[in-house]
Amino acid sequence: MAITTKDLQHLFALIAADIAANRDHLCELDGAIGDGDHGLAMDAGCEAAVKAVAALDPAQAAPTAAFNAAAKAFLNAVGASSGPLYATAFMRAGAAVKDRQELGDEEFVRAFAAMAEGIQDRGKAEPGEKTMVDAWKPAADAALDAVASGASLQQCFGLAEQAARQGCDATRDMTAAKGRASRLGDRVIGHIDPGAASAAIIIASIAKFAQPHNG
Secondary structure, eight states: OOBOHHHHHHHHHHHHHHHHHTHHHHHHHHHHHSOSOHHHHHHHHHHHHHHHHHTSOTTTOOHHHHHHHHHHHHHHHOOSTHHHHHHHHHHHHHHHTTTOSSBOHHHHHHHHHHHHHHHHHHHTOOTTSSSTHHHHHHHHHHHHHHHHTTOOHHHHHHHHHHHHHHHHHHGGGOOOOSTGGGGGGGGGTTSOOHHHHHHHHHHHHHHHHTSGGGO
């Protein structure tokens, strides 16, 4: 399935709707170990991104332009920590598919992996530190392994979604090495990281998008 800018407009709309539906839940998770606004920040960022991407003319704009528009809009809407992280993610995705008018399965997976890498680089986080990297990295690794072995896009993102959920659940038993939660020591054990939770939602939206009937 070739993915065009029009498809990416649909994808960003899916992500924004799923984040909006989970906004209060994400704020609750963040309230336990952070300042309680993660859901609001992600909702604002995704809402801004979807508007910016929707404003492009899909006949004129290449996928890179869609990712770059999303990056800029997300950053403008969210000054907090998730803003620069997702802005970097979308910029990296755009750079990974530069000069392509449409994306094949492998290119789309490559853009996805570039997002995960961008988040990890920008946040300087490693898996196991109770951050969104705990969902993003295993998901990207799973998708890359699957596409290398000839799996369909649907299979790649089914595995990515599973890995993201497992990674997100695993943050419950971790202490935090980064951000506000790191000051709480062992008190954060038993709580899921809100960044990993929102990452798992986004990755699940991408998995939904990768199913043939959404193509």
